[in-house]
Amino acid sequence: MEWFTASEYWLSRLVFQRALAALYLVAFLTAALQFRALIGERGLLPVPRYLSRLPFKVAPSLFHLHYSDRFFAVCAWAGCAVSAALLAGVDALLPLWGAMLLWLVPWALYLSIVNVGQTWYSFGWESLLLEVGFLAVLLGNDEVAPPIVVLFLLRWILFRVEFGAGLIKMRGDDCWRKLTCLYHHHETQPMPGPLSWFFHHLPRPLHRVEAAANHVTQLVVPFLLFTPQPVATAAASLMILTQLWLVLSGNFSWLNWITIALALSALRLPDTAPSVPDAPVWYSAVVLTVSALLLALGYRPVRNMISRRQVMNRSFDPLHLVNTYGAFGSVSRVRYEVVIEGTADDVPRADSDWREYEFKGKPGDPRRWPRQFAPYHLRLDWLMWFAALSPAYAGSWFGTLVERLLENDRATLKLLRSSPFPPDAPPRFVRARLFRYRYTTWRELRETGACWERTYVREYLPPTRLAAERVRP
Structure with a gap:
């Protein structure tokens, strides 16, 4: 079964998993500290009222079984605890099946939160965290080398994130085609950061260079992810640099950081992977079956990307297994x-x-x-x-x-x-x-x-x- 795994991505998997665990921790901490006022029993959009008209099959969630502010808090803080354990590497101490179940816990808990979060959880990075988090269940731990098909699917998500964002810009606001959107974006973005004022006051020719570089990174470079190494590593590295530039220019929640985590999984990092036995038959069967299902479901985001009526940030199934992404298809001038x-x-x-x-x-x-x-x-x-x-x-x-x-x-x-x-x-x-x-x-x-x-x-x-x-x- 040597064809099934890629031991040379051992360190890449480790770095990706720890980065994803850290993002899970941030997501659950955000939920734990803000839910009472937003979606609690006396929140601005209470979960109990929402659940009264929401069938389980439309939005699967643990809270269909029971909701109280105390139970929500338990789920959110439990998510924090499991995420912290994964960040500390507890999954490496468990048998393969135990590690997979442990990675499944934060995904199920966060899915339950997102599916009752209403407009407060309608952002694209919520679905992105769930789609990536579900694939992390299949990545395995120290008992097996990383499965090639899962590494491919992670690159496929990264491709859709970047290429979809590039297409929505070119089809949307004409300032992207004229390379002038960044004359306004740093000032009108949802939540400026401490350096946004300075980014806004960069020379306008540099803003045009920024916009052009963005088009190259989102419309050309993603295709290089599927080329042989070291080209794929170079492409992923360029995406990481671009995302770090965006991190400096504003506050975009964990959108940039999860994109960086995805790019990390595509890097060919120097490491000395330990010798491990072949992947168990049951594990190979689970990975191949689920991956085939995800690839089959993936036709919907592909159809959306090639459509002239492309939409941003939409999930195509209640489990958020495949989604479409995009950002700033239009830019406010004021x-x-x-x-x-x-x-x-x-x-x-x-x-x-x-x-x-x-x-x-x-x-x-x-x-x-x-x-x-x-x-x-x-x-x-x-x-x-x-x-x-x-x-x-x-x-x-x-x-x-x-x-x-x-x-x-x-x-x-x-x-x-x-x-x-x-x-x-x-x-x-x-x-x-x-x-x-x-x-x-x-x-x-x-x-x-x-x-x-x-x-x-x-x-x-x-x-x-x-x-x-x-x-x-």
């Missing part, structure tokens, strides 16, 4: 932000003492410099970016968010950087206003110390109080 304010005044007037709520990641105070949060995912901050694009994106949860702020709800306030009101004195009214944000110039930064300049656009939500009928945007 940045808008929803600023939420409260007042303790009995009558809300324009000259009332309105105090602003500060979010952890999204822009607020023009003088506050963005921080690095990725790969940790600030879900509310990301959805606030969508809410600024259109109130339609926030219609299902924004009104409840305002209600929770009027209550000084502890779980909700934990999602924010700061509240302007003490715990025992909630605001009487809360309002939301829409502002246009732009990066300051070098001169403005020196003179004011502010990285943003903002201009009032319009009212987003009029002053609202608990005793009044809730108004949605």
Whole structure:
């Protein structure tokens, strides 16, 4: 069965598995720390209400059997524990079947969370983590060399991530074809990072070079993943460098890091793999059968990629085994932000003492410099970016968010950087206003110390109080 495995990828598998375990840990930690306010029993989009109209076959989840905030917390923290164990290499101490079952646990737990997470878990990297995590179950441990077919499938995912993103750009916004999208992207991306201001102020010719290099990396280089070594390693290395550039330029949750992990699995790293026996027959049968199933299911993302009506970030099955990916098919030219304010005044007037709520990641105070949060995912901050694009994106949860702020709800306030009101004195009214944000110039930064300049656009939500009928945007 020498044809079945590739011992020269022993170290590549090890590095990939530990990187994936670290990303699982971040994902479960994000879920554990944010779920109560977002999807808990008193969350903005409660899981029990969602499950009441959701059949199991549409979205398989452990929470169909039982849901409580305590049970969710147990699942999320259990996912953290198993991920930490995998990161520490516990799977190498188990028999092959035990290691496979151990890798199956975080996949099943995270699938249960994603399938009830609603809009808070609608991002492409959620499905990507699940698709990659399912393949990790088949990779084996120190008892066998890495199966060639699984290594191929990991490259196939990486190909679809990069090539799909490249196609959606070329078919979408014409600024990608004109190489001008990066004139705007660093300023209007969902959550800027600490270096995004500087990226935005790079010379425009360099922005055009960035865009052109992006097209090469996403539309040409992916094909080289399936060529002989060392070309495949060179292609994967170039993808890693590109992803690290993106890591520096913004906060994109774990999207860049899981892409890097996939590329690591394609590297031919120097190592001295131990001598191991041939793969057991049962293991070979399981790997080949499941791989054949995944390849058969893969026609749907392929059909989507070649379609003129290509869509981004969609799963084609309830288990998220095969998915389509893509990012920034269109780029905003102007940045808008929803600023939420409260007042303790009995009558809300324009000259009332309105105090602003500060979010952890999204822009607020023009003088506050963005921080690095990725790969940790600030879900509310990301959805606030969508809410600024259109109130339609926030219609299902924004009104409840305002209600929770009027209550000084502890779980909700934990999602924010700061509240302007003490715990025992909630605001009487809360309002939301829409502002246009732009990066300051070098001169403005020196003179004011502010990285943003903002201009009032319009009212987003009029002053609202608990005793009044809730108004949605």
